[in-house]
Amino acid sequence: MEFTTEGLAALSKAIAIVGTGFASAWAEKVIGAAAVGAMVENESLFGKALVLTVLPETIVIFGLVVAILI
């Protein structure tokens, strides 16, 4: 089996996207569950909770940027 430069670059892009995708998903799961817990007791926290829940989305954006730069 031969490793070409293009092939390794494509693999690196995939790792960057997959890794950050999983990291975002895990973080959003934890923050989302916590946000719902807080909102059940205090509905006025909806705005803050929403912002905090989508914040980990930036991780996958970083992954995307890295993938584009490779």
Place this chain on the structure above:
Amino acid sequence: MLNTQKIREISEYVQDQLPDSVSKHIPSRLPAFGKGSSNYPYAVTRIRAMRVKLFPRDAYPRFLNMSLDEITRKIGESEYKQDIDELSREYTGVNLIEHALNRNMAESSQKVLRITEGEPHELVREYLRVFDIDDIKTILRGKLHNIPEDQILQALVTGGALRYTFLSGLVTKNVDEIIASFSDSPYGPILKRFDGTNFPEIENELDKFYYENLFEAIGLPSSADRKQFDQFVRREIDIKNLSLLLRVKKYEALENAESEGTQCIIEDVSSMMIPHGLALDTDKLKSLCYDDFIEALRLTPYWDVISAVLENADLKSVSLTDVEARLTRFNLTKVTENSRRFLISIIPILEFIIYKSNEVRNLRIIIRGKSVGMDNELIKDRLVIL
């Protein structure tokens, strides 16, 4: 795949291999797994939001300066509103507040149980059994001393597994019928040993049974938060043992002083000591006279907390209630410190339960104290304000 039996066998094998100096401090425990998926992020955040709704520490001095009616109104405007509204048809005055506080505590405990899943649920359920034990003791003690039924009912807090309907049914029965009602429960074998004269022994047995079960639920504490939970429970045992020892030693010293004897007479309290405490060597402490006992206490981590009350104090004026309040405050402070360190763990959940029960306890003391015309300073000494 390991099954529970296999895990128990491994656990027992490991226990056997431990040197005596280690294993005697560790009750038979299973590693803590196989309890289903837990929902710590959801449960902890929700419970933290509930914790914010508790009365702040500066509310208590304000309560002390209010009249009973003002306190009732203030409590009625808070988280206890629904309980007070619903119970106001049946009760009035101090009784109304007392029932509302107890009901609210029970509902909060049940809510924590509903919110949690898996591991935290198991731990909380075992921890809350303390309410069951207290209720059983309250009912039996009340019956033995012919306390009126409504007063017994007033003292019940149904925060554990036993429901209010079941407990209120027990209050109408006699002692034998009450014991028979528990024949199929885990408390049955202990209660059956009651012969009419050994109630203090039964109370101690129930306490020991509670802690053994709790340790089994905690398991071999591997994670840092589990270790903190384990330490909290063991510190709680130390506080119970220390309070009892202080009471006994004070009594012995007063008795010896009255009889003007030169010899120090020691009572055997071995059966009353709860095993597996954290830092107290109860075997040594129980065999000492009052002065030596106080000297030995200086070497324990609790001395800094209680020295202000015991140091150079006249024996008769030593306030054991003050000592107990200081020790409880110390344990709660430790939990608060740890709840900031272990954000997503069992500790914040435990913190809420003990802060809530402390709030209920404080409010009861204020209400009861005010209703019998106690001095504000005296009431304040009995409060645990954090």
